[in-house]
Amino acid sequence: MILAVSLSSSNIHETIFRFGIDGLDEYYYGVLTPGTIITVAGHPGSGKTTFASQLCYSNATEGKKCLYISTQEPEEKFMKHMARLGFNFEVLLASDTFRFVRFPLISSEEALDSLLESITNLVVEFKPKIIVIDSVTPITKAIQSDIKRRAMLQNFFYNIAFDIKGAIVLVAEIPLGKEYIEEAGDVEFVADGIIILKHSIEYGLLSRRMEIRKLRGAPIEVSEVPFTIQAPEGIVVMMPPKSLKPKYYLKYFRTLCQELDERIGPLRSGELVLIAGPPHRLLLGSIIKWALRVARESNAKLAIITYKGVEEEVKEITETFSKTLSLSSDNINVAILNAAILSPEALLSSEINIISKIKPDIIIHYGTETLRILYAKTYPGLFEKYKLIGKSLLRKYNALTIEIQSITDISEVSADLNLADTVILLGENVKGLPEGKLIAYKAIEDKRYIDSLEKIEKCIPIS
Numbered sequence: 001m002i003l004a005v006s007l008s009s010s011n012i013h014e015t016i017f018r019f020g021i022d023g024l025d026e027y028y029y030g031v032l033t034p035g036t037i038i039t040v041a042g043h044p045g046s047g048k049t050t051f052a053s054q055l056c057y058s059n060a061t062e063g064k065k066c067l068y069i070s071t072q073e074p075e076e077k078f079m080k081h082m083a084r085l086g087f088n089f090e091v092l093l094a095s096d097t098f099r100f101v102r103f104p105l106i107s108s109e110e111a112l113d114s115l116l117e118s119i120t121n122l123v124v125e126f127k128p129k130i131i132v133i134d135s136v137t138p139i140t141k142a143i144q145s146d147i148k149r150r151a152m153l154q155n156f157f158y159n160i161a162f163d164i165k166g167a168i169v170l171v172a173e174i175p176l177g178k179e180y181i182e183e184a185g186d187v188e189f190v191a192d193g194i195i196i197l198k199h200s201i202e203y204g205l206l207s208r209r210m211e212i213r214k215l216r217g218a219p220i221e222v223s224e225v226p227f228t229i230q231a232p233e234g235i236v237v238m239m240p241p242k243s244l245k246p247k248y249y250l251k252y253f254r255t256l257c258q259e260l261d262e263r264i265g266p267l268r269s270g271e272l273v274l275i276a277g278p279p280h281r282l283l284l285g286s287i288i289k290w291a292l293r294v295a296r297e298s299n300a301k302l303a304i305i306t307y308k309g310v311e312e313e314v315k316e317i318t319e320t321f322s323k324t325l326s327l328s329s330d331n332i333n334v335a336i337l338n339a340a341i342l343s344p345e346a347l348l349s350s351e352i353n354i355i356s357k358i359k360p361d362i363i364i365h366y367g368t369e370t371l372r373i374l375y376a377k378t379y380p381g382l383f384e385k386y387k388l389i390g391k392s393l394l395r396k397y398n399a400l401t402i403e404i405q406s407i408t409d410i411s412e413v414s415a416d417l418n419l420a421d422t423v424i425l426l427g428e429n430v431k432g433l434p435e436g437k438l439i440a441y442k443a444i445e446d447k448r449y450i451d452s453l454e455k456i457e458k459c460i461p462i463s
């Protein structure tokens with residue numbers, strides 16, 4: 001059996017490889033240095049291949065060659081799946097920064113020797129910086145003896161990682177019904193990092209979570225994060241942002257209601273504003289028109305994310321009114337998300353995705369009571385949890401976020417009231433609010449303003 005390869009004896013330079021996943025690279029940048037072995041484990045369909053390919057793709061795109069060794073799907077199938085996910089491996093193949101090799105399953109230790117020899121030859125010839133073994137399970141299973149298996153992993157893979165001054169990703173399978181890697185002792189001890197991908201059915205929808213079990217050389221600040229798999233990003237994790245508050249306010253926005261501007265204004269980037277009131281006072285069309293006027297006034301980029309509304313209608317109102325205001329369509333974006341078919345994680349990641357791509361100055365978040373209606377009773381705590389994660393994530397982008405929620409009772413927004421920087425409440429048929437009053441306050445400045453709803457209803461975003 002081949003136990004080691006020696007391609008070079010020079011010292012390891014501190015090249016840093018990327019996970020290719022935003023949140024992980026933000027938190028754990030510097031973990032993937034030359035000589036690192038990362039194990040990605042999970043049940044069938046948990047996203048192991050996607051994780052490994054994404055890591056491979058993002059490094060190969062930066063010119064760090066990646067060798068993908070598969071014991072599973074053939075190249076054609078792999079390429080097709082990856083293209084659908086948004087990874088253009090064809091280009092990398094053409095530039096010879098990526099290679100895919102499929103090895104047949106091995107059934108004996110003799111076959112293993114020849115497999116390891118083939119891998120060595122490939123590595124010597126191609127000189128990759130990243131090697132993925134998808135999966136290592138058939139290899140570890142072919143070795144009966146625990147000691148031999150450990151020696152193979154430790155000597156062969158560890159030495160390869162060291163010699164190529166690169167990183168190795170070992171994909172390990174966890175059978176359905178089991179919660180651990182069968183050869184766990186070996187694969188887990190050899191690896192510098194262990195990431196377990198999990199998926200389950202929650203609230204009737206698919207829910208994915210990533211457990212960061214071990215990462216040598218980094219404190220694990222967040223150990224389990226929800227994630228989604230979506231095109232064209234692949235895996236999108238929902239790491240809480242490292243810093244919560246914006247350091248400074250970039251822009252100021254007028255509400256276009258003189259009364260409000262004078263007393264609680266202006267609204268600022270990085271701020272969370274909650275507007276809550278009865279549904280008939282917060283019609284989507286009126287909100288869109290108001291938001292467009294606010295955006296025009298401050299020459300701001302606007303993203304409208306709504307959980308309610310018919311796509312064609314919402315788009316038509318937005319387009320027509322943008323034209324009336326001579327607003328460029330490049331600065332206006334509308335997304336209608338269906339909270340009934342997307343898990344809270346998927347909703348959040350779609351939003352983060354939209355926001356990180358568009359980088360809007362103002363985000364209008366409409367119809368968020370939908371989440372409360374869907375989850376508050378059946379899954380108590382979940383609604384608040386996702387609100388918290390979502391809001392802290394939104395803050396990261398330093399946009400002014402205006403959340404519009406329909407309520408019938410002020411207690412429905414108690415969590416939001418604590419999270420918002422500025423609150424505007426419309427008291428009309430809402431339990432717990434004084435009838436016919438508008439209450440507005442800026443929590444951070446302790447400014448409070450109460451007036452009759454009737455008096456200012458002409459200038460605030462109500463029908």
Ligand SMILES: Nc1ncnc2c1ncn2[C@@H]1O[C@H](COP(=O)(O)OP(=O)(O)OP(=O)(O)O)[C@@H](O)[C@H]1O
Pocket residue numbers: 042043044045046047048049050051072084085173229230231
């Ligand atoms: N284009 C896509 N858009 C959204 N989700 C996708 C897309 N392609 C794949 N997925 C999701 O990713 C999952 C499969 O991920 P992947 O193949 O990475 O899992 P795996 O853990 O490697 O599975 P296996 O154990 O079978 O090898 C699919 O079940 C599917 O839900």
Ligand SMILES: [Mg+2]
Pocket residue numbers: 048049050072134
């Ligand atoms: Mg796979």
